[in-house]
Amino acid sequence: MKFTKLHCAVLTALAASGSLYAEEVNKQEKTKIEIIEVTATKRAESIQEVPVTVTALTGDSLEKLGVSNFDQYVEFLPNVVFQGTGPGQNEIYIRGAATTQTNISVSSVQALQPSVAFYLDEQPVSMQGRNLDIYATDVERIEVLPGPQGTLFGASSQSGTVRLITNKPSHDGFAAGFDTSTSSTKGGDLSNSVEAYFNMSLTDSLAVRVVAYNDHQGGWIDNILNVPGEGGYIGSAVVIDRISAGWGKLADPENTPITSPQNDALVEDNFNTANYAGARFGLSYIINDEWNLLVQHTQQSLDTEGVFSYDPNLDGETSTNRFVPENNNDDFGLTTWTLAGRLEHLDIVYTGGYLDRDINSTIDYTGYTNGGLFSSYYVCNYSAAADIQECLDPTKFYKEATDTSRTTHELRMNTSAENSWRVTAGVFYDSQELSTVGQFKIANTELFPDLAAILAGSEGINSDGGPFPSEVSFVNDVTHTIDQIAVFGQLEFNITDTVTASIGARWYQIEDTYKGATTTVDVSSRLRAFGDGSPEAFTEELFEDDAQAIQDAITNGDLETSLLDNNGTLTVDDTIIKASLDWKVSDEVMLFASYSEGFRPPVTNRVGGKKATNQEGAFEDFRIPVYSTTDSLDNFEVGFKSTLFDQTLRFNATAYYSKISDLQTSRYDPTNISFLVFTDNVGEAEIKGIDGDFTWVATDNLIISGAFSFIDTELTSINDQLDGIAPAVGSRLPYSAEFSGNLQAQYFFPVAKDMTGYINGSVSYTGERLAGMSMDAYITEDATKLIYGTGSGLSIQKEADVYAGTNFKDSNGETFAGGRYVQDSYVLANLSFGVTNDEWKAELFIDNVTDESAILYIDTQQYTPKVVSNRPRTVGFRFSYDFY
Numbered sequence: 090m091k092f093t094k095l096h097c098a099v100l101t102a103l104a105a106s107g108s109l110y111a112e113e114v115n116k117q118e119k120t121k122i123e124i125i126e127v128t129a130t131k132r133a134e135s136i137q138e139v140p141v142t143v144t145a146l147t148g149d150s151l152e153k154l155g156v157s158n159f160d161q162y163v164e165f166l167p168n169v170v171f172q173g174t175g176p177g178q179n180e181i182y183i184r185g186a187a188t189t190q191t192n193i194s195v196s197s198v199q200a201l202q203p204s205v206a207f208y209l210d211e212q213p214v215s216m217q218g219r220n221l222d223i224y225a226t227d228v229e230r231i232e233v234l235p236g237p238q239g240t241l242f243g244a245s246s247q248s249g250t251v252r253l254i255t256n257k258p259s260h261d262g263f264a265a266g267f268d269t270s271t272s273s274t275k276g277g278d279l280s281n282s283v284e285a286y287f288n289m290s291l292t293d294s295l296a297v298r299v300v301a302y303n304d305h306q307g308g309w310i311d312n313i314l315n316v317p318g319e320g321g322y323i324g325s326a327v328v329i330d331r332i333s334a335g336w337g338k339l340a341d342p343e344n345t346p347i348t349s350p351q352n353d354a355l356v357e358d359n360f361n362t363a364n365y366a367g368a369r370f371g372l373s374y375i376i377n378d379e380w381n382l383l384v385q386h387t388q389q390s391l392d393t394e395g396v397f398s399y400d401p402n403l404d405g406e407t408s409t410n411r412f413v414p415e416n417n418n419d420d421f422g423l424t425t426w427t428l429a430g431r432l433e434h435l436d437i438v439y440t441g442g443y444l445d446r447d448i449n450s451t452i453d454y455t456g457y458t459n460g461g462l463f464s465s466y467y468v469c470n471y472s473a474a475a476d477i478q479e480c481l482d483p484t485k486f487y488k489e490a491t492d493t494s495r496t497t498h499e500l501r502m503n504t505s506a507e508n509s510w511r512v513t514a515g516v517f518y519d520s521q522e523l524s525t526v527g528q529f530k531i532a533n534t535e536l537f538p539d540l541a542a543i544l545a546g547s548e549g550i551n552s553d554g555g556p557f558p559s560e561v562s563f564v565n566d567v568t569h570t571i572d573q574i575a576v577f578g579q580l581e582f583n584i585t586d587t588v589t590a591s592i593g594a595r596w597y598q599i600e601d602t603y604k605g606a607t608t609t610v611d612v613s614s615r616l617r618a619f620g621d622g623s624p625e626a627f628t629e630e631l632f633e634d635d636a637q638a639i640q641d642a643i644t645n646g647d648l649e650t651s652l653l654d655n656n657g658t659l660t661v662d663d664t665i666i667k668a669s670l671d672w673k674v675s676d677e678v679m680l681f682a683s684y685s686e687g688f689r690p691p692v693t694n695r696v697g698g699k700k701a702t703n704q705e706g707a708f709e710d711f712r713i714p715v716y717s718t719t720d721s722l723d724n725f726e727v728g729f730k731s732t733l734f735d736q737t738l739r740f741n742a743t744a745y746y747s748k749i750s751d752l753q754t755s756r757y758d759p760t761n762i763s764f765l766v767f768t769d770n771v772g773e774a775e776i777k778g779i780d781g782d783f784t785w786v787a788t789d790n791l792i793i794s795g796a797f798s799f800i801d802t803e804l805t806s807i808n809d810q811l812d813g814i815a816p817a818v819g820s821r822l823p824y825s826a827e828f829s830g831n832l833q834a835q836y837f838f839p840v841a842k843d844m845t846g847y848i849n850g851s852v853s854y855t856g857e858r859l860a861g862m863s864m865d866a867y868i869t870e871d872a873t874k875l876i877y878g879t880g881s882g883l884s885i886q887k888e889a890d891v892y893a894g895t896n897f898k899d900s901n902g903e904t905f906a907g908g909r910y911v912q913d914s915y916v917l918a919n920l921s922f923g924v925t926n927d928e929w930k931a932e933l934f935i936d937n938v939t940d941e942s943a944i945l946y947i948d949t950q951q952y953t954p955k956v957v958s959n960r961p962r963t964v965g966f967r968f969s970y971d972f973y
């Protein structure tokens with residue numbers, strides 16, 4: 090039987106769970122698994138020789154699975170969780186180390202750093218709340234490194250690192266190719282894509298590679314006509330009344346009419362579209378026999394319209410009611426450079442990059458009416474004495490313009506891999522700047538012309554003393570800079586021919602400067618006052634009548650400010666370590682054990698020091714922290730890697746225990762509008778788990794592979810102030826399933842002459858997960874029933890008899906219980922059938938064969954639940970051609 094080169098690459102490349110790819114080593118021999126090289130330790134090594142857990146998806150695997158962006162390839166990594174509200178608006182979590190998702194409308198302002206670092210080649214491109222969504226085209230591999238990677242990869246590598254490694258310019262000559270696809274989604278629009286690459290050796294020492302792509306992803310969510318009483322938005326004066334300030338209470342909320350928002354002009358089927366378009370340019374120059382230079386530039390635009398979630402209160406699982414045209418335009422340019430060479434016995438690498446990213450978004454904020462201390466002012470009468478019992482149109486919006494830049498430099502050296510001792514050492518510098526302006530239309534100035542000025546509490550908003558000149562009634566205008574310098578190193582030593590020990594460390598210093606203002610708060614001046622600390626710094630202009638009380642809180646230790654200097658800059662430094670021991674039991678089996686530490690940098694709060702307006706119960710005497718301190722993760726793991734039975738079976742597994750200290754999370758309480766959104770260190774947690782993957786070359790024609798993850802997460806302590814608000818000690822962390830796993834099979838067979846046919850199938854299971862870190866599901870469900878006339882139908886896990894986060898009562902006068910929404914378990918299956926030879930491939934595919942509507946994420950950021958789901962059953966055709 091004759092197998093072509095392309096056939097082997099396509100058909101034996103592992104599905105996304107696999108770390109390896111297989112190819113026919115000899116046309117006359119049995120197909121074997123070949124180990125690929127990864128750079129998880131910042132030197133090229135066989136994946137089976139690295140004494141840490143590493144999962145790698147090869148470019149062939151991605152091509153076979155039709156993977157092009159985050160949500161697609163994470164589906165096949167059971168220890169990785171991808172949570173968010175749509176393309177370009179997501180965060181990654183690994184091995185259960187997850188906390189509350191940041192509200193997308195303030196993620197840039199809040200600046201909570203991710204717990205997983207994301208790299209494009211050598212450059213970190215992570216960003217709070219909105220990880221860079223890079224289209225995965227012409228990719229060599231994707232490396233996933235679970236567990237802390239802080240010693241080599243720095244801040245935000247707290248629970249893991251994801252690295253997207255691109256194909257580089259080749260000096261082997263000319264090559265080009267393209268890949269195109271078209272598909273139809275059940276109940277949705279057509280999608281289509283085209284990708285192309287071009288590689289040429291211009292001279293013996295100079296090569297270029299150009300990649301371009303355009304991917305239109307048709308929508309499937311329908312923005313239907315709002316029909317109050319049929320699951321549509323009715324509005325509820327009761328909801329508005331119970332969360333409003335005492336002097337803004339409605340006189341008769343039960344009988345106060347609500348003007349329902351209208352969306353007639355916005356009704357549209359399949360309105361959630363996404364378009365990725367971009368190009369990558371690479372130039373490789375061989376300077377001499379020992380030195381070479383690589384320069385690359387990636388430019389991409391991601392444009393989305395509509396939303397990628399449905400309203401569970403409406404019939405079906407593809408319908409929503411939105412009242413403002415929504416879009417998200419996310420453009421970035423990334424230029425990187427790498428100079429690599431050798432000096433005597435040292436390999437030297439200098440790499441750097443400059444990232445420039447612009448985000449412009451419009452978000453429907455109508456749901457904000459249902460939360461916030463001044464809700465009655467937003468749409469209803471603003472005084473108990475006012476003879477008005479009417480609430481007008483609650484339609485609201487949020488507009489964001491965010492510009493971010495990031496410059497990194499790293500210089501490192503490696504000793505020879507042939508030595509009995511090996512050293513990797515380097516210095517790293519990182520400078521980030523994020524400037525964001527967020528404009529909120531939250532107040533109904535049509536009813537009360539002076540409302541915006543009242544809410545602002547300032548005369549400077551409008552110099553003529555009148556109402557706002559536009560619909561905008563609240564503004565965030567913030568510039569946030571983070572400068573980091575670090576020195577890192579790792580030593581490996583062969584104790585014997587089969588036993589190797591390694592130890593690594595990283596010292597870092599981070600300076601965090603937060604400047605700007607909101608409509609009501611001068612953030613810069615407040616932070617300088619906290620840093621200065623003198624009585625003269627706490628003026629009534631900045632702190633009103635609270636100035637002395639804040640000073641007392643600092644003196645008593647209730648407010649921590651010691652990390653701030655008199656310019657308002659927060660500085661922190663520390664050293665983290667990593668150590669491992671591995672034993673090569675035989676050529677086929679390796680055992681390893683390791684200890685590692687990871688961290689996330691501290692986060693400054695824009696309204697630090699403010700006291701809760703609601704002073705009842707858990708909020709009595711509570712003040713927002715000026716900043717949350719570094720949270721850390723300590724990890725112990727043991728595992729093995731094996732390649733057995735003449736390289737036809739590979740099985741790897743790892744057991745781990747992690748402890749999170751000073752857990753950072755996002756917090757928000759709608760009864761305390763002064764809280765806005767802030768970060769806090771809320772307690773500690775433990776995570777225990779086992780993950781593994783396998784690949785089996787069952788026959789020359791059949792490859793079976795899979796992966797699994799068991800995770801047990803537990804809050805081990807919680808702040809006293811959060812008792813009854815956050816889940817109790819012993820509760821699970823959000824977003825991670827106790828079990829998830831997947832299986833893939835690839836079968837291939839000769840068709841005619843040089844052509845080979847193949848069938849690929851995959852199935853993945855994700856267990857149920859809990860949403861968020863606040864037990865507010867029952868009160869949210871009650872609000873949903875009042876606002877829409879029906880409940881969401883979503884599952885809720887009861888965790889407390891009383892939810893202490895509010896003093897609200899239900900319609901029967903009973904206190905609300907505490908609980909969290911459940912993101913139910915789901916199974917997804919894909920199939921593809923194709924024919925290929927050395928030059929081309931044609932394929933039919935069916936994604937989501939069973940048309941499963943999976944609950945990927947429950948978004949409660951507007952006080953009623955919205956469900957982010959996967960694409961319905963999609964049937965399509967792909968064709969690719971390579972020129973050599």
